[in-house]
């Protein structure tokens with residue numbers, strides 16, 4: 001696909017007209033072909049490939065190790081003065097290809113009928129290719145940015161956000177006043193995301209012969225009662241962009257044989273929270289429910305939790321208006337901010353750096369983690385132009 005056959009020309013200040021669609025597609029294909037399935041991740045080679053690509057265009061490159069064969073990348077185009085910079089961020093890892101067959105092999109990055117297919121096409125190697133293209137186009141313009149232009153490509157997002165934590169601890173992304181997370185939003189703008197927690201429940205009962213269940217304490221029954229009582233986790237709060245708390249029990253295992261009263265059961269429960277709902281409160285409510293079940297059933301329930309907090313940006317923050325104007329400049333309509341129901345690296349980066357964030361990226365988020373994940377080349381190009389227009393607004 002050439003540069004000129006991608007819909008109407010961009011409007012306004014020529015932002016993004018220098019985008020090379022060929023280079024953008026090449027970079028996205030190359031990124032998809034690096035297999036960075038997490039676990040284990042193995043993001044280092046792809047981080048280094050992006051590092052050499054960006055260093056050829058004047059970016060200073062730093063790597064933050066994330067374990068064996070794993071690294072995040074921070075690329076910085078130094079600003080001409082002390083104005084705060086802008087962080088554009090995406091993750092290098094992808095989820096496994098899943099059990100079902102793909103129409104095109106998941107790591108072949110097949111380009112067909114205007115779409116790019118492959119694991120990561122939308123989540124999020126396509127989006128990071130668009131970020132990198134926009135950053136390079138700015139660098140090629142020959143003027144230094146007013147503040148630092150920082151491209152942060154993280155390892156580990158899909159499992160524990162360890163890469164985002166590592167780059168925060170390194171101090172290598174300091175010096176900015178806003179964060180753009182390039183996760184797929186169909187080019188809408190999300191300014192809030194739910195907290196994402198996993199409750200890990202262990203239930204211990206007492207075995208007995210199944211013909212005399214009254215002599216045992218059935219851990220499977222107790223777990224079932226606990227799970228069916230979890231509606232009480234919702235405190236009734238509603239958020240204008242995110243709705244309410246959700247709770248989904250997705251893993252359960254227990255018992256040893258059909259003729260033995262189950263003395264153990266474990267479950268994992270996904271809980272998504274709103275800004276203002278603290279994990280401690282949610283866990284405390286789960287423990288109260290568990291205590292009631294334990295007393296009625298004669299079992300013990302232990303509840304552990306692991307997760308990321310909800311985060312949101314003030315809708316009046318300048319990054320929100322600037323992003324909306326950049327979208328309007330390229331696609332012709334100004335989007336209303338929305339909320340994201342999934343967690344992103346913003347859950348780590350925004351609180352740690354104390355910065356507002358927006359989530360905006362090409363592709364349908366519903367295709368993330370799916371078989372035949374794909375992104376329209378036209379959307380990748382629009383995204384690169386939007387990022388370029390946003391960099392112009394913030395750093396020219």
Ligand SMILES: [Zn+2]
Nearest residue numbers: 091123124183
């Ligand atoms: Zn993602």
